[in-house]
Amino acid sequence: MATVGQDVVELLERVPVFETLGKEDLAQVAQVAVPRRFSAGQVIFREGDQSDTCYVVSSGHARALREHGDGRTIALARFGPGDIFGELAMFDDESRSATVEALDDLHALAILGNDMRRLLREHPDIAVKLVIALGRRLRAANERLARQSFQTVQSRVASVLIGLIEQQKAEGGGDRDVLVTATQAELAQLAGSSRESASRFLAVLERAGIVTQGRGKLTVHDPAALQRYVY
Numbered sequence: 001m002a003t004v005g006q007d008v009v010e011l012l013e014r015v016p017v018f019e020t021l022g023k024e025d026l027a028q029v030a031q032v033a034v035p036r037r038f039s040a041g042q043v044i045f046r047e048g049d050q051s052d053t054c055y056v057v058s059s060g061h062a063r064a065l066r067e068h069g070d071g072r073t074i075a076l077a078r079f080g081p082g083d084i085f086g087e088l089a090m091f092d093d094e095s096r097s098a099t100v101e102a103l104d105d106l107h108a109l110a111i112l113g114n115d116m117r118r119l120l121r122e123h124p125d126i127a128v129k130l131v132i133a134l135g136r137r138l139r140a141a142n143e144r145l146a147r148q149s150f151q152t153v154q155s156r157v158a159s160v161l162i163g164l165i166e167q168q169k170a171e172g173g174g175d176r177d178v179l180v181t182a183t184q185a186e187l188a189q190l191a192g193s194s195r196e197s198a199s200r201f202l203a204v205l206e207r208a209g210i211v212t213q214g215r216g217k218l219t220v221h222d223p224a225a226l227q228r229y230v231y
Helices: 006-013 023-031 113-122 124-150 153-170 184-191 195-207 223-229
Strands: 033-038 043-045 053-059 062-067 073-079 099-102 106-112 178-180 211-214 217-220
Touching: 006 023, 006 053, 006 106, 023 033, 023 113, 023 124, 033 053, 053 113, 073 184, 106 113, 113 124, 153 178, 153 184, 153 195, 153 223, 184 195, 195 211
Parallel strands: none
Antiparallel strands: 033 106, 043 099, 053 106, 062 073, 062 099, 178 217, 211 217
16 A cells, blocks of 8 residues: 555544544545645535535635525535535435535545545445444534524524634634634524524624624634523
């Protein structure tokens, strides 16, 4: 087996879906990973496309979108370093359920579904570990959806902000005055609320001195204070 870069293995170690894999297993996965680069605004794949590749972000950011029949576009998720998207391509070639586009210059590792499935056939133990990890993710997603169904708009928006702040911290951000690049509409979509409701809550946070809003961004001065609004 050819030598793979330690930095690639270390990146794969950060990916939740690979959390059950050891370094030797990750080195096998790294063997079939190919570096890819996308420019800001570039569409990586579109909803309805054939699902043949998954991506692990090494630097930069991307977002997942769904397009409604009436022309509206809804933001579903944002991805940063260590996040994976399109991961179901590792198991089947069903059509994509969302569009993913780069928000800024994005560097990623691309893993072709055919390559990953061949690896799983050759190493069934890796397949078992991946199934366990995916089961954990599904359970966590179900728990999150159940929790959100009982949360207020304030709690959901605060939770989204906390998640974006954690992403910034993982990239070297500090504990205070964290810059979050997102519009009110995007925050509302990620929180599953109306823009008007999210805007009213952000105004409450601004009056409390917790955030300062700008065009398409806001600075969270006291991230810890957001926890008071999550329940």
